[in-house]
Amino acid sequence: MSEGAVKKEEKPRKFQAIRGTRDLLPPETALWTRVEQTAHEVFATFGFGEIRPPVFEPTDLFARAVGGETDIVSKEMYTFVDRSEKLEPQPSIGSMDVFLEQVKRLSKSGELPQDEIDLELVEKQWKKVDGLLQGISKIEAGSTEIYTLIMLFEALRLGGDVSLRPEATASVCRAYIEHNMQQLPQPVKLYYMGPMFRRERPQKGRYRQFYQIGAEILGGPDAPAIDAELIEMLMTFFGKLGLEGTTLDINSIGHAADNCRRGYVRKLKAELEKVKDKLGADSQRRIETNPLRVLDSKLEHEQAIVEQLPRIADNLCDDCKMHYAAVKRELALRDVAYRENWRLVRGLDYYMRTTFEITARGLGSQNAVCGGGRYDGLVQLLGGPPTKGIGFAIGEDRLILSLEESGKVPAAPGPDVYIAWMGQNAYATAIRAARALRNAGLRVELPATELKFGKALERASKLGSRFALILGDNEVADGQWTLKTLRDGSQQKLTEPALLEYLLKP
Ligand code: AMP
Numbered sequence: 001m002s003e004g005a006v007k008k009e010e011k012p013r014k015f016q017a018i019r020g021t022r023d024l025l026p027p028e029t030a031l032w033t034r035v036e037q038t039a040h041e042v043f044a045t046f047g048f049g050e051i052r053p054p055v056f057e058p059t060d061l062f063a064r065a066v067g068g069e070t071d072i073v074s075k076e077m078y079t080f081v082d083r084s085e086k087l088e089p090q091p092s093i094g095s096m097d098v099f100l101e102q103v104k105r106l107s108k109s110g111e112l113p114q115d116e117i118d119l120e121l122v123e124k125q126w127k128k129v130d131g132l133l134q135g136i137s138k139i140e141a142g143s144t145e146i147y148t149l150i151m152l153f154e155a156l157r158l159g160g161d162v163s164l165r166p167e168a169t170a171s172v173c174r175a176y177i178e179h180n181m182q183q184l185p186q187p188v189k190l191y192y193m194g195p196m197f198r199r200e201r202p203q204k205g206r207y208r209q210f211y212q213i214g215a216e217i218l219g220g221p222d223a224p225a226i227d228a229e230l231i232e233m234l235m236t237f238f239g240k241l242g243l244e245g246t247t248l249d250i251n252s253i254g255h256a257a258d259n260c261r262r263g264y265v266r267k268l269k270a271e272l273e274k275v276k277d278k279l280g281a282d283s284q285r286r287i288e289t290n291p292l293r294v295l296d297s298k299l300e301h302e303q304a305i306v307e308q309l310p311r312i313a314d315n316l317c318d319d320c321k322m323h324y325a326a327v328k329r330e331l332a333l334r335d336v337a338y339r340e341n342w343r344l345v346r347g348l349d350y351y352m353r354t355t356f357e358i359t360a361r362g363l364g365s366q367n368a369v370c371g372g373g374r375y376d377g378l379v380q381l382l383g384g385p386p387t388k389g390i391g392f393a394i395g396e397d398r399l400i401l402s403l404e405e406s407g408k409v410p411a412a413p414g415p416d417v418y419i420a421w422m423g424q425n426a427y428a429t430a431i432r433a434a435r436a437l438r439n440a441g442l443r444v445e446l447p448a449t450e451l452k453f454g455k456a457l458e459r460a461s462k463l464g465s466r467f468a469l470i471l472g473d474n475e476v477a478d479g480q481w482t483l484k485t486l487r488d489g490s491q492q493k494l495t496e497p498a499l500l501e502y503l504l505k506p
Contacts, residue, residue, distance in 0.1 A: 020200070020208025027412030031400055034410060035241060036193055039213050042237045046229070048189040048215055053171035055195065056082075059161040065170030065382060067348045069289065072166045076198040083159040084112055096126055103156065113157050122156055125149045164197035169378070169391055172216045177384035187220030187388070193396070205366030205398045213399075216391035222376060224323055227354045227390055228330030234358065234370060234392060235336050243399065244406045245361030246369075249341035250331075252324035253292075253373075254316045255352040264315035265291055275305050292345040298365075311342045323353050350377030354390065362405030363398055370394040414464025415445040417503065419471060420456035426471040433469060433481075433496070440504055461486055467503070 017023060024032060040050070059079050066073050086106055091099035100123055106112040107119060129149045165171060172190055175181075181188045193213040200206055215233070217226055231248065238246055254260040272279070272287045272294060279287075279302060283294045297306055316324065331338055344355050355373035363369070372392025379387035403409070417437055421430035427450070434446040445463060447456060453470065460468040470482040470491075480493040483502070494502060 018208070020202040022207065022209075027409070028400070028404075030410050030412065031403060031408075032396070035396065035399060035403070036213070038240050039191070039193060039237060042233065042240055043191045043215060046189070046233045048191045048233075051172060051175060051190040051192050052194070053165075053168060053175055053192065055197075056162045056164050057171055057174065059163040061170050061174055061382070062163055062166060065173065065378060066167065070348075072198060076200055077166055078164040078197050078199065080162060081157065081159045082162045086111065087158055096130075100126060103158070113160055118152070118156055122149070122152045125152050166198045167196055167393060168192050168194070168212065168214055169216060169375070169393070170382070172214075172391075173218070173379050173382050173384070173389070176218050176379060176387070177382060182219055182385055182387065184219075187217045187226065189215070189217050191215035203366065205363050205395075205401055207397060211396035212393045213396050214391060214393035216389060218379065218389045219387050222323070222353070222374065222388045222390075224326035224330050226388075227327045227374065228334055228336070230372070230390055230392065231331060231338075231356060232334045232336055234372075234394075238358070238360075238369075238399075241399070241403060242406075242408050243360055243369075243402060245402075247359050248336065248338045248356060249344050249359070250327070250338045250354065250356045251312070251341055251344040252316060252320060252327070252353050253312060253345055253351060253355055254320040255376075256349045257317065260315070260317040260320055261312065261352075264310065264312050267310050267315065268292070268294075271309055278302075278305055295343040295345050306343065312345075313340075313342055320353055327354055346373055348375075350375050350381055352376055356392070360398070360402040362402050366398060368395070369398045369402065412464075413443065414466070415460075416442040416465070417467045417469050418445045418456070418460035418463060418465040419447070419469045420451065420453055420460065421447070421471045422450055422453060423473045423476075425473060425476050429476050430469075430471050433471065436496075436500065437503065440500060442503060457484070457486075469499070 043050075059077070062077060063073050068074065084106055087102055088095065088099055100119070103112065104119060104123075125145070125148055129145050132145060172192065176188060176190075191214065194211065195209050196212050197209055199208055202208060215230065217230060220226070231250075235246075235248065254264065256262055269287060269291045272283075272291055276284055276287060279294070280297075280299050283297055283299070283302060286293045294302075295306060295309070297303070313324075328338070328340075338356075341357075344357055346355055351373050353374045353376075356371070357368055358370040359367045360369045361367075370392055372390070374388075374390040376386075376388045378389055379385070419430045419434055421427050430446060434444045437444045445460070445465065447459070451459070453472070457468055465486055468484040468486060470484060475481050479495055481496065481499055482491055483494055483499060484491045
């Protein structure tokens, strides 16, 4: 069989969106737009400005901010080497010398995150392999040496380590520091929206590319009114969208000191040790790695045990206790209904005091639509000045799912006017009419090829158009255009200005 014949039989591969990612399509995207538009409007009324950070950042930023021990950083990030553009694409054995020279130069000038040791090893190994290649008969003996060279070469870092962002708080803090925002009037109030990436097991309401809308307040005091106003903004936003069945859970996790959270964690750990045998494997491991996370447990048989554990509210220092009481007072002043949930925790040291979560209806097991909390130590941890901080992140996919479950989907709007034209004279007029109507803000459908009137009207109905504008030779000659109301089939003749006036009538 000739090569051509083989090619003919090969079917081109059909591509599909990668597992855990999906296309958002009309009409659903209209709901996404409404949600995002509402966020822009509501957040602006609270004095927030929009920030659009990049979707990839140095891996270290997330390791530092989110925590190297977390699932997110240890197994869920999409990480890759951002190969330096100053290196040749892929070195062949013949050009290895030149390539290694390039790597050496770039790592010396600091453009590659190379440490000398790796490079020296590769060079040494390359010399060995090169020597073996000179005497071709020894190639057999050299195969392990070549293998070693490949392994060493793969360990070479040919660019910076970057990751797709799994969340955006780290980026916002990085930007606050990078742009010296501490010199602006404090606090700085920022919000963002966009895709995040985590390699989680996909299920309803959980994706690998998902979308968050979040806000952060950085700098200024840690006044409880700031926490309460941020939560008020969130609830106002959900209220404007008509999100149903929301519950706001709040808690205070104190701060990392012996007379506060650290002391509590010690006490918790001691109690957990006593009941270790009755816990599942995950919780057993967490006694060592992150005892607070045991409180998160959803396992049926662990619930009764968790209920008996010491509670953080009874172990807060006086300052944190007062702060928590004041946050609750401030929420009440704003008519924000909340539920105290002592099991709501965050695992990282710089999270402190206020934490909150909002759940909504119709989402099954993945029912958290928003999580947030205070993180006064984070900016400093990323190399900035001591700075107070608090923020939240809403899962937009879940928010949309919940709105859809409760029937809050805007109907997909059909065209306002479908222009049924016949004849070349009418076509020129139709183009002009379409432009005038669109300029006036109407949705107009202009068929690209000539259709018989009957066919055109059929299409107009199928698209759900409100009106059909009929333009034939007669209409163009008389300057009297025919407008058909598709709902009742009635027709009227109108001049161009009268038509515009009629269609723009509220
Ligand atoms: P987090 O950044 O983990 O605090 O999450 C904040 C919110 O983002 C959660 O309450 C969810 O609504 C949403 N979220 C987190 N991970 C995912 C995911 N993989 N898919 C969809 N939504 C998510």
